[in-house]
Amino acid sequence: MKIQLLFFGIATDLVGENSIFYELKSDETVLALKKDLLKNYSKLKNIEDFAIAVNEEYAVDNLVLKENDVVAIIPPVSGG
Amino acid sequence: MKIQLLFFGIATDLVGENSIFYELKSDETVLALKKDLLKNYSKLKNIEDFAIAVNEEYAVDNLVLKENDVVAIIPPVSGG
Amino acid sequence: MKNTAVLITSEKLMVQDCYDFVQDASCGGIALFVGTVRNSTKNKEVTLLDFSAYEPMALKEMQKIADLALTKFQIHKIAIHHAVGELQIGDIPVIIAVSSAHRKAAFEACEFAIDTLKETVPIWKKEHFEDGEVWVNSHP
């Protein structure tokens, strides 16, 4: 299935993309996606840590992703 | 000896004065003055409580007053 | 350079004036408290407030608060402005502004300053109602 990946902050710089479509097995969890991303974009290991948002909400590791989900890579925030 | 008395807030209304000169025995303390004032201006009993400032500083009860001291009657403050 | 500004005035208080005084390139944040005249007290409608001060002593006490805040907290600058005279609903009797490198100290100093001002600074307010007036805090 296809999802959309959004990169922000340092993740944009490391991956070199703002937004890409990404092919994923059905019923993958957020945790599985994280591991997958760290394999495919090994530079993401340079970030202290990152969270995942699905459709504009923070997602827990065991959330199951669906076709067309908009998944954002959220490096440590530093607003304010 | 002579001191100057200043009245503020509700004390002005109760005593009907802003400022008066007041005759006092030498070596009177702030506490003695307070008792004296409550006798001479019995309406001051209508105030919750009042503090005394001598020469623009809060004074403790056992401070001894001096000729020409400027003594202020400070009802409970309510600024802010 | 002076790190404190205390003022008692019968002019309108301006948040921007306090902000401009404390703002500094070394600071990451500014905490402000702005007092505003409420339209009611103890469920009674207030029409206006009249503030009076023992001005020279009030300025000294405000200066003590500012100096103590600088000593107690890691702050850069503090401004304490208080209005006197007649204030309408929504008008500003008091503004406190504090700048610091890190925000926690600014919040603490700002709250300390307003709490202490309300306890020690010789300023009094008379609340006016449709049917009379009362000196706040003065009656048992």
Next chain:
Amino acid sequence: MKNTAVLITSEKLMVQDCYDFVQDASCGGIALFVGTVRNSTKNKEVTLLDFSAYEPMALKEMQKIADLALTKFQIHKIAIHHAVGELQIGDIPVIIAVSSAHRKAAFEACEFAIDTLKETVPIWKKEHFEDGEVWVNSHP
């Protein structure tokens, strides 16, 4: 009547706008926090900051903070404004304003809001120095 105002903008933030939104005749006080861009971080001179946001999600998270503050504290209104884009030293990345009948709640809600914003709202700043740039908080 809406009791919350959240905004992300590339325009200059105005303290007066936040003040005007929260000010109300029923309120005795307004607590504000104004973030300002510092000229140094870890003893290194900062030349400018560049803020970027995941805007739709950031607005949702800011709205959650505002709604939660209204639930947790006895406050009347809250405004949370955040700037994006390039900011110079002294510019304002964030303003939080809270009004309430009694000041304690306004202080608590204001501090809660800025603390939470810094933890949850997807906004990032890149610090620019003479000799390079760094994404704040991102590196181990």
